[in-house]
Amino acid sequence: MGIRIIAGKCVGCKQCVNACPFGAISMVEKLAVIDEFTCKLCGACVEACKVNAIEMDVKKVAEKQDITQYQGVAVYAETRNNELQEVAKELLSEGKKIADQLKISLVALLIGEDVKYLSEECFKYGADKVYVAQDKRLKNYTTSPYTRAVVDFVKEVKPEILLLGATTMGRDLAARAAVRLQTGLTADCTELGVDVAARAFLQTRPAFGGNIMATIVCPDHRPQMATVRPHVMKKVEVADFKKGPVIDLKINYEPKDFKVQVVEIIKEVKEQLNLAEADIIVAGGRGVQSADNFKLIKELAHLLGGAVGASRAAVDADWIPHFHQVGQTGKTVQSKIYIACGISGAIQHLAGMQSSDIIIAINKDADAPIFKVADYGIVGDLLEVLPALISEYKVQ
Amino acid sequence: MKNIIVCIKQVPDTEKVSINKETNTLIREGVPSIINPFDENALEAALQLKEKTGARVIVVSMGPPQVEEALRQALAMGADEAVLISDRVFAGADTLATSYTISQAITQIGNFDLIICGKQAIDGDTAQVGPGIAEYLDIPQITFVEEVEYVDNKFKVKRVVEDGLEVLSTELPVLISVTKDINEIRYPSLKGKMKAKSAKIEVFNAEYIKADETKIGLNGSPTKVTKIFTPTAKDSGEILCGDAKECAEKLVKKLKQEKLI
Numbered sequence: 001m002g003i004r005i006i007a008g009k010c011v012g013c014k015q016c017v018n019a020c021p022f023g024a025i026s027m028v029e030k031l032a033v034i035d036e037f038t039c040k041l042c043g044a045c046v047e048a049c050k051v052n053a054i055e056m057d058v059k060k061v062a063e064k065q066d067i068t069q070y071q072g073v074a075v076y077a078e079t080r081n082n083e084l085q086e087v088a089k090e091l092l093s094e095g096k097k098i099a100d101q102l103k104i105s106l107v108a109l110l111i112g113e114d115v116k117y118l119s120e121e122c123f124k125y126g127a128d129k130v131y132v133a134q135d136k137r138l139k140n141y142t143t144s145p146y147t148r149a150v151v152d153f154v155k156e157v158k159p160e161i162l163l164l165g166a167t168t169m170g171r172d173l174a175a176r177a178a179v180r181l182q183t184g185l186t187a188d189c190t191e192l193g194v195d196v197a198a199r200a201f202l203q204t205r206p207a208f209g210g211n212i213m214a215t216i217v218c219p220d221h222r223p224q225m226a227t228v229r230p231h232v233m234k235k236v237e238v239a240d241f242k243k244g245p246v247i248d249l250k251i252n253y254e255p256k257d258f259k260v261q262v263v264e265i266i267k268e269v270k271e272q273l274n275l276a277e278a279d280i281i282v283a284g285g286r287g288v289q290s291a292d293n294f295k296l297i298k299e300l301a302h303l304l305g306g307a308v309g310a311s312r313a314a315v316d317a318d319w320i321p322h323f324h325q326v327g328q329t330g331k332t333v334q335s336k337i338y339i340a341c342g343i344s345g346a347i348q349h350l351a352g353m354q355s356s357d358i359i360i361a362i363n364k365d366a367d368a369p370i371f372k373v374a375d376y377g378i379v380g381d382l383l384e385v386l387p388a389l390i391s392e393y394k395v396q
Numbered sequence: 397m398k399n400i401i402v403c404i405k406q407v408p409d410t411e412k413v414s415i416n417k418e419t420n421t422l423i424r425e426g427v428p429s430i431i432n433p434f435d436e437n438a439l440e441a442a443l444q445l446k447e448k449t450g451a452r453v454i455v456v457s458m459g460p461p462q463v464e465e466a467l468r469q470a471l472a473m474g475a476d477e478a479v480l481i482s483d484r485v486f487a488g489a490d491t492l493a494t495s496y497t498i499s500q501a502i503t504q505i506g507n508f509d510l511i512i513c514g515k516q517a518i519d520g521d522t523a524q525v526g527p528g529i530a531e532y533l534d535i536p537q538i539t540f541v542e543e544v545e546y547v548d549n550k551f552k553v554k555r556v557v558e559d560g561l562e563v564l565s566t567e568l569p570v571l572i573s574v575t576k577d578i579n580e581i582r583y584p585s586l587k588g589k590m591k592a593k594s595a596k597i598e599v600f601n602a603e604y605i606k607a608d609e610t611k612i613g614l615n616g617s618p619t620k621v622t623k624i625f626t627p628t629a630k631d632s633g634e635i636l637c638g639d640a641k642e643c644a645e646k647l648v649k650k651l652k653q654e655k656l657i
Contacts, residue, residue, distance in 0.1 A: 002487070002488060002614055021624040023408060023427070035460065036460070036484060036487045037459050037460030037482075037486075037487055038460070039487060039488065040488060040621060041487070041488040041614055042621035042622075042624060043621075044624050057465070057644065058494070063418040073494055079443060080559075091655055092419030092607070099503055100506075102401060105482075110643055116635055120590075138513075141562075142564070143527070143536065143537050143538075143539075144536060147531075167434070167558060168540050168555075168556065168557045168558060171524075171539070172521050172527060172537070172539045172540075174524075175522075175524040175526075175527035175528060176527040176530065176531050176537065178492065178524070178528075179492060179527070179531040179532065181494055181530045182492070182618075183492075184492065184617075185489065185491065185492075185524060186618070186619060187491075187520075187521065187522035187523060187524055188521065188522070202622075206521075206627070207412065208519060210622055210627070211626070211627050212625065213624070213626070213627050214621050214623070214624050215621070215622050215623040215624075215625075216619050216621055216622065217618065217619070217620055217622050218618050218619050218620070219620060220618065221618040227580065231616060244409070252655070258566060259536045260536045260538060260564050260565070260566040260570075261564065261565050261566070261567055262564055263552065263563040263564060263565050264558045264562075264563040265560065265561075265562055265563070266554075266561040266562075266563065267560040276522035276556055276558055277558065280657070304657055312410060322576060322577055323577070328410060328518055328521075329433055329434075329518065329576060336656065337656055339652070347410070348410055354627075358651075358656060359577065360635070360647065361633075366635075371633070371635070372632070373633075374633040375633040375634070376634055376635075376636060376650065377633055377634070377635040377636065378635075378636050378640075378643040378644075379635060380639075380640055380643060381640070384639075384640035385640045385643060385644060387640075388641045388643070388644035389644040389647065389648065390646075391644075392641070392644040392645050392647075392648045393648050393657070394651065396645075396648050
């Protein structure tokens, strides 16, 4: 174990207990005790300890990879149905910022059946060069052939940073590719930065249900990989963009890459938009009181061109399917407007929605925690407020 | 089908975690440990396949000795065997080292047709260990699965994606990770609980799983947490006053002014 408490020095002040983001430290007879398995060796307690009673070993690296040959930022430009996804534009824009700071280039990787024509769009969002892995067998995403394309791309191009969207595709693909590349991967980042002097890529993500933020680095392995939450980074078109080279990759697929076959793609014909992509979400909780009352939520959502969300309480009560659940055991959303109706604001719900731009809370209980994250609050009965909002919207 | 391996993780019940408003830190005292909710669905999926095919269900979990509690709960629900992967040298593992460690343990168990994981754990939320295990074992993976069908040695699953579902088919062995929508979990029977109480739980240490010491724990983890902080609290918002109609009027006006709607 790489960390220990020096019993003679510990004064039992509990500073470390409060500092530990993982709850790994407890007091036993006025002495701090670290649970070695819960401990992630983040060092927060070492910093917090005023009496230097915590000692931590420096990590040993078995064999240092030669990381100097890795250079540049790469973005996996996600496509579906041969169309560039919004998250790809967001990541190219963010990738360009990072590349500019480090004075290195930005490359995009396109994988799919007929995606080469999308290079132009990649240049528009800041790419200097575009690599394409195009093959008719790549029409629909499956893990193995896409992983091979990403891994072969990294071996050839050697980027120091590789970004993918934290989508169902990106998270599946990145997790597999990172292991094959034997490098670090940070999931679902909401903030990216660089320490230019140390040439370190700073990846920040919510942890513990959004209660804490953790900044993660990958000092000795390349590429430094991260998946990035959609809808967080701003897409910016480059005004005077230049078309750079477009390079075809030759990927040596193996038969075992095609063991999983796509039988069918079912597009959900939903009355509302998909939650993760929606700009406006109207969500209902326990305060909605019945499945019937959810009609009001749906009506407002429909009127605003938004999607319907729900808290766990409403889903557990069977008023609405789990598909609509926002929060830790549901979906994480990042909408422009989030209207929480009759939702008290338990932290696991907040974890799924609190990074929305504008949060509006409607609740009978003026002390409900949801008001703490709300930009606008209405203390009142949603059964009165929602109909008023609906008619007011129609009038104005 | 012979053996189904279910990977579970013991996590703090984040539903019961609250925030100390003065210090802005998490209050964890008295927070119980539970089986990661998605992993319970993974186990349920395995138990349903067991009923259909007569397969053996083996649960594995990596963590400290107290994870035994979670494993006994899994046994009480109907798992046949439980393996605890536990050793001091595993401490500080990130997802790469964890994937390696669990895959080594699974290799020791051997002879598996199917591995089922929850789609992610609610404490870390990475969704990376399942695919990592599949890569180490060199088998296909299908993540975010909400329906499984097993016919004639072939697997047909529905995978949830942003705008719908993908129907995929694969041969065994395969690793799948499941969502909450895949099933309703069962509760342990009294008989199951009694049996689980006295069941033997195997403990695999680093030596037993033939772990390469450069690939486990802190040494095997490329990522490092450099900073932990609480998200900056929003400035307190504005409470709109008046009756329902007045509030509605004010709100719509504000949103229109800011061109949000």
